[in-house]
Amino acid sequence: MRRPFRSYATMLKLRLLTWDVKDTLLRLRIPVGESYAAEAQAHGLHVEAEALSRAFHQAYKAQVQRFPNYGLDRGLSSKQWWQDVVMETFRFSGVHEDNVLLPIAEKLYWDYCSKRNWELLPGASETLQQCRQLGIRMAVISNFDRRLPEILAQCNLHQHFEFVLTSESVGFAKPDKRIFLEALRISRVPPPLAAHVGDNYMNDYRAPREAGMHSFLIRTAKKPASWETEVPQEHILPTLTYLLSLIEKG
Structure with a gap:
């Protein structure tokens, strides 16, 4: 059953924004x-x-x-x-x-x-920078291994995040909602004031909503993704920078 949706004409007031990394902020340069x-x-x-x-x-x-x-x-x-x-x-x-x-x-x-071996997705650096300027705390939640903090540092992204939760470090992986609950516990932010951004329907859309958070999916391919019929259009980001238009400023 689809969750009731509040129009984003009234924009989100967020205190915490969590991010997936691979194919959301970074992608492989070559296959x-x-x-x-x-x-x-x-x-x-x-x-x-x-x-x-x-x-x-x-x-x-x-x-x-x-x-x-x-x-x-x-x-x-x-x-x-x-x-x-x-x-x-x-x-x-x-x-x-x-x-x-x-x-x-x-x-x-x-x-x-x-x-x-990695490159930023279009709009990644700009979006992270502007979210920080808005005073939104940010973190990473990724099904990745212990190398991720070094990768973020190598790609000059580490300074944007208060903490990085990998499935290896936490001991459970998305779509287990406990990894999102751990981020909420660390940050002490109530779920309605937190949102997650990623590219996977189960891991990055459904799972954070099970934890009470908002969530958005980035459209990274030209052709429609299989999940697009399951997700309200208002929750789909055509570009990363589009996220900024959904966040309440001040």
Whole structure:
């Protein structure tokens, strides 16, 4: 049942704004398959980028299903979790020499901390800056691992946020509403004065609303997303900067 919607002609008065990161504020500069192919080439292997891209999605999906949230409850570290994904990606692509795959996996793990692999989405920096100028406190809520604070620092975004909650650090992942409740607890902001922005219907729209917050989804692709028929148009951001028009100033 869709939640009753108050017209945003009366704008939101927010004290806390939480953000998803990947495909909301930052996106990968080049596809995963191309990054993996380039690193393989540096180690003397030639593997097609398209084959690696297909294999990555297969390996990643299987790993998420087998070991949710980086396998924390099974004694894995996120680093080991990602290295296993990389190695399985190459195995699916026909490379099985672990003595070669391990250094590739190690290098790729650290490479994805670097800003050379990430770029800001249009309007991200401007929107964050103006939200800060409005006096809105901000934080990150992301299904990411322990590298995220370093990535935010590398991309010059860290100064905008009071705290960063990753699913690895908190111990549960979106769409579990407890990660949003933890942000509300830390900030001591009542749910009606908080909102979340992201790109995933279940994780970034439904889950924060289950915690009593407002939420908005960013439209990042030209074609309509599958969730657009489920979400009131007033909750969809055609651009990140559009958010500013929904926030009460002063």
